Amino acid sequence: MRTTKIEWTDRTWNPVTGCTKVSDGCINCYAARMANRLCAMGNPRYKNNFNVTLHSDLLEQPYKLKRPTVIFVNSMSDLFHEKVPDDFIYSVFKVMNDNSHHIFQILTKRSHRLCTMNHDLSWSENIWMGVTVESNLYTDRIIDLRSTNAHVKFLSCEPLLGSIADADFSDIDWVVVGGESGPGARLMREEWVREIRDKCKQEEIAFFFKQWGGVRKRKNGRMLDNKEYNAMPHMIGDQVISTAST
Secondary structure (H helix, E strand, O other), X not given: OEEOOOOOOOEEEOOEEEOXXXXXXXXXXXXXXXXXXXXXXXXXXXXXXXXXXXXXXXXXXXXHOOOOOEEEEOOOEOOOOXXXXXXXXXXXXXXXXXXXXXXXXXXXXXXXXXXXXXXXXXOOOOEEEEEEOOOHHXXXXXXXXXXXXXXXXXXXXXXXXXXXXXXXXXXXXXXXXXXXXXXXXXXXXXXXXXXXXXXXXXXXXXXXXXXXXXXXXXXXXOOEOOEOOEOOEEEEOOEEEEOEOO
């Protein structure tokens, strides 16, 4: 389990690595680039490069971490990929259920499978479930997410490739927005970001602006209208309190 520079989490945990491209946001996949590099370096976890690979021996990692931590699950894959067996997904959920002192953040583009498996999964309060929504073409994923029993539901609009101003954000607790970075990075327009920020403010949804992205993402930074937006949802009992952006 590694510490990470991802602004909205503390560590990454990858019991699954590898994926396949399913939508526009996947075209310049950072994980595929990283897997290719790690494979070339001889890293045994990436001997299959970016083909879906299960790492059962890593299921025990969260038990060894005693300090409460925010953990992004499968930053190098998609837990709900069709090549990940149901039983392995159940095993990942059991680990998350057993480690209630950690927050686990799961992100998928395969919301249909998430929706199908929902009632067979144990949704403890420390599991945050999210879907990627890169443009209005993929707002159906929000509908699937809304139908789940996850206590905290969030959207990752990264890379944001178009307006999602018409999307229904009801029952969503958190929205993360970011521009694409790295080689071939595609444009993210300021008005698309402001639309989401204003929508979150109006509906009292926590809003987190991750980055403008681009080839030189550090230079472009993460200020929106001269302000950083770092809001995250908080749990009080079984109730989600979304710290809305101001």
